[in-house]
Amino acid sequence: MKKKIVIIGGGVAGLSAGIYARLNGFDAEIVEMHSVTGGQCTAWDRKGYRFDYCLHWLVGTRMGPFNDIWRETGVLNNDVRIVDHDVHTKLYDSDGREFIIYTDLNRWEEYLCSFAPEDAAKIRKMCNEMRKSAFLQPYSDPPGLRNPVKSVTSLVKMWPIMLLFAKYGKKDCNYYFRKLGFTNKTLLGFFDSIYGSRDFSALAFIMMFAWFNQKNAGYLIGGSLPMAQRMTQRFTGLGGNLTTRARVNKIIVENDTAKGVILSDNTRIDADYVISAADGHSTIYDMLEGKYLTKKISYAYRNWELFAPLVQVSFGIRRKIESENPVQAWLVKDQMIGRTKTINGYSIMNYYYDPTMAPAGKSVLVMRYETQWDTWKDITPDEYKMEKDQIRSDATAILEKLYPGITADIEVVDVATPLTDVKYTGVWKGAYEGFMPSSKNMMDNINPFIPGLKKFYMAGQWLFPGGGLPPAGQSGKWAVQYICREEGKEFSVR
Numbered sequence: 235m236k237k238k239i240v241i242i243g244g245g246v247a248g249l250s251a252g253i254y255a256r257l258n259g260f261d262a263e264i265v266e267m268h269s270v271t272g273g274q275c276t277a278w279d280r281k282g283y284r285f286d287y288c289l290h291w292l293v294g295t296r297m298g299p300f301n302d303i304w305r306e307t308g309v310l311n312n313d314v315r316i317v318d319h320d321v322h323t324k325l326y327d328s329d330g331r332e333f334i335i336y337t338d339l340n341r342w343e344e345y346l347c348s349f350a351p352e353d354a355a356k357i358r359k360m361c362n363e364m365r366k367s368a369f370l371q372p373y374s375d376p377p378g379l380r381n382p383v384k385s386v387t388s389l390v391k392m393w394p395i396m397l398l399f400a401k402y403g404k405k406d407c408n409y410y411f412r413k414l415g416f417t418n419k420t421l422l423g424f425f426d427s428i429y430g431s432r433d434f435s436a437l438a439f440i441m442m443f444a445w446f447n448q449k450n451a452g453y454l455i456g457g458s459l460p461m462a463q464r465m466t467q468r469f470t471g472l473g474g475n476l477t478t479r480a481r482v483n484k485i486i487v488e489n490d491t492a493k494g495v496i497l498s499d500n501t502r503i504d505a506d507y508v509i510s511a512a513d514g515h516s517t518i519y520d521m522l523e524g525k526y527l528t529k530k531i532s533y534a535y536r537n538w539e540l541f542a543p544l545v546q547v548s549f550g551i552r553r554k555i556e557s558e559n560p561v562q563a564w565l566v567k568d569q570m571i572g573r574t575k576t577i578n579g580y581s582i583m584n585y586y587y588d589p590t591m592a593p594a595g596k597s598v599l600v601m602r603y604e605t606q607w608d609t610w611k612d613i614t615p616d617e618y619k620m621e622k623d624q625i626r627s628d629a630t631a632i633l634e635k636l637y638p639g640i641t642a643d644i645e646v647v648d649v650a651t652p653l654t655d656v657k658y659t660g661v662w663k664g665a666y667e668g669f670m671p672s673s674k675n676m677m678d679n680i681n682p683f684i685p686g687l688k689k690f691y692m693a694g695q696w697l698f699p700g701g702g703l704p705p706a707g708q709s710g711k712w713a714v715q716y717i718c719r720e721e722g723k724e725f726s727v728r
């Protein structure tokens with residue numbers, strides 16, 4: 235008899251767990267509450283336009299352990315076209331000054347030095363630290379299952395970045411920018427407005443640019459939905475069992491051992507192992523009823539800062555809007571859009587580089603801005619409807635200012651709020667990437683297993699501050715590696 239693993243949630247983490255479970259001969263069932271898989275990695279179609287919710291960049295498009303995962307799970311194959319943008323983002327401050335973030339570090343360094351020649355030495359130091367991050371070698375195996383010889387070898391190779399870990403692992407960007415000592419006020423103002431205004435990890439900031447510089451964080455043509463569909467096909471193609479529109483209410487635990495799940499219609503699904511790849515907070519506090527709290531888990535959910543929830547306003551435009559860069563951001567404080575007063579401004583993404591997003595000769599523009607969960611949590615249905623109308627109107631007015639005359643060409647305006655995200659994925663407080671990577675947690679994570687609860691593992695973005703698709707995919711794989719160890723099986727990716 236094959237052992238059965240039931241996996242709660244069909245996002246990227248759940249799909250990954252399902253695929254590796256099948257590759258290792260387990261009977262695997264994914265139980266997903268929405269009608270489609272993908273979780274936050276999704277998109278929706280409106281009047282011929284596709285509005286993507288997730289994929290800007292995928293770490294691992296070129297090499298490394300994440301690349302292995304994307305190939306093993308069907309995300310990448312030889313038919314998937316990858317785009318590496320030259321410009322990451324073009325920013326404007328409230329005085330209309332422009333600032334460009336290039337993905338190529340040499341180019342960015344030259345640009346920054348010409349932007350602030352008086353800070354050239356400090357800029358070169360920052361870019362060199364970013365280059366050193368290229369030595370980072372993410373582990374392919376989870377803690378406890380790493381080959382000791384390989385671990386030591388990679389630690390030696392990672393030596394230059396170990397120094398960065400020691401220097402900046404527990405520091406935020408505010409500290410880092412001041413330590414570098416930028417004197418050009420405009421330069422400092424731009425860095426501060428993007429990362430310095432909150433406790434955003436200095437190390438996360440430094441490392442992010444190494445991925446782009448290595449052309450290892452590209453965009454996949456087609457975006458999020460086909461990515462999730464390829465994983466789903468891989469899972470079902472391997473004989474995995476997918477149950478959608480099925481919400482798990484409870485994880486069955488007997489004698490401190492997970493035995494299966496109970497759905498909202500009281501259906502019981504028995505299993506030998508349970509992997510929860512659903513929202514971390516609801517797994518711990520609802521499905522397990524808070525009975526298996528550790529000090530670490532309680533501390534993290536009480537104290538670690540969350541990603542601020544987003545509002546996404548997607549526009550289908552009946553003409554081509556030319557652009558040379560994917561994202562432009564306006565760092566304006568105090569702009570009212572509906573009830574939200576922006577703190578970090580808003581961005582507009584133009585999908586000109588992906589022909590699958592709009593019919594020929596047309597364009598998709600997507601505005602995103604951060605909001606506060608408190609604005610949404612108690613809103614009544616009538617207020618919610620009015621708020622969405624107001625957002626539609628305010629966002630259109632902003633777009634009209636930036637692209638005079640565009641209003642006449644807008645065919646569709648679609649507003650997705652934090653409540654949309656919560657409704658379809660259950661993500662806690664709309665924190666779409668879980669915990670913000672900060673000076674307090676960048677060197678930390680939540681364990682995938684809970685002491686005292688047997689045959690149960692967690693996967694997904696909530697285990698790793700910073701979240702995102704790579705940790706989601708990797709944690710699904712790791713959960714199955716641990717189960718293989720329990721079963722005395724050699725883990726296989728074929």
Ligand SMILES: Cc1cc2nc3c(=O)[nH]c(=O)nc-3n(C[C@H](O)[C@H](O)[C@H](O)COP(=O)(O)OP(=O)(O)OC[C@H]3O[C@@H](n4cnc5c(N)ncnc54)[C@H](O)[C@@H]3O)c2cc1C
Pocket residue numbers: 242243244245246247248265266267268271272273274275287288289290291292293480481482483511512513516544658659660661666667693694695696701702703704706
């Ligand atoms: C606007 C936006 C842009 C982003 N851009 C990027 C990017 O460019 N690169 C990147 O790496 N990441 C990006 N992310 C983050 C990325 O989408 C997420 O970190 C990742 O998809 C999380 O995957 P997950 O499987 O851990 O969780 P989720 O996607 O949240 O999946 C959880 C799944 O569990 C299901 N579920 C929850 N509760 C239950 C239940 N009780 N019963 C059954 N099913 C349940 C949900 O419906 C969902 O399908 C972005 C996210 C957003 C919103």
